[in-house]
Amino acid sequence: MTPATGQSTRGEVSPRVLVVTYALDPTADYVLRELNTRQVPFWRTDLADFPTRSTLHAELRPDGQWAGTWQSETRGVDLSELRAVWWRKPTTFEFPDIMSGPERRFAVTQAKQAMTVLGSLPGVLWVNRPQANADCTKPVQLAAAVESGLHVPATLITNDPAAVASFAQRCGGRIVTKVLGGIVHTEDGKRGQLYTRRVPPEQFDDPRIALTAHLFQREITDKAYEIRVAVVDGQLFPAAIHAPDAAARLDWRQDSRSLTYQPTTLPGHIEDGIREMMRRLSLVYAALDFIVDRKGAHHLVDVNPGGQWAWIEPTRDALTHAIADLLQKGQTV
């Protein structure tokens, strides 16, 4: 699959849609093919293209607005025309090899600050604002979920080994741990993923817990199935994820080939809670992970502001259309 680039629509109309994501993002490709079909011009770029393959000109006008362009050799956006930004999963700025470490660090800060020009433009719909994505950490999202009336398993964040045993006791002895940041981990040149893991009692007071912060959570032991809900501007697209065998039970990503997906529905109070949580987190889009237990209770475990959905076939078309609609409409002023 080649990434949709927007090269099919040329020149005369300045794109009003900017898409910032990594080159091989499959989720973006679905929506961008749809925008191509609708003949909605867009410019897709990645932060890795800046500054070597894209150029920013932004000049402060007397009325206080930034005007100018951000463009590659073939395409770009006029800042005054911009109506929607789909800020998905960009990688980071890339600089020429000749620059030293300190020069690069300086250059990253310069580039990052300069890009906030985009955030200051009026009349632009953001899906999502980069700052809202950055703010959506596990501690922040779980608190917002509870404040919005959603159920979150009991959670402890600590670097104190002595605190874990008593927390586990309050959780009926069954706790899991999962990473606070991204699950991709590289060590000795090998790339791996850090899945959700049970913590056996003999590890409750592991002295290594003191080496940094860890997140512990009550294990939902009577898991029936999981639901991934993609949210687009208040519209909800829930898909049930069924894992038939034990290997996929604790963390469904460990055996993704055995999973089956079905469209599903959510109880009204969960829908209300989701919309309230999205509002509190200032997110237009997110993919949420719920565990449904055998009694039918929904436990929120994760909010992914850049979450993928393209591999979940039952909701793919509806999501493609909903996001394309949103970007096509842009900010209505």
Ligand SMILES: Nc1ncnc2c1ncn2[C@@H]1O[C@H](COP(=O)(O)OP(=O)(O)O)[C@@H](O)[C@H]1O
């Ligand atoms: N408290 C929990 N009890 C049981 N399983 C859990 C719990 N939290 C997460 N999981 C499982 O681990 C997997 C990933 O969970 P998630 O919270 O989305 O972690 P991550 O932040 O690493 O993406 C899912 O399959 C989920 O069901």
Ligand SMILES: [Mg+2]
């Ligand atoms: Mg997750």
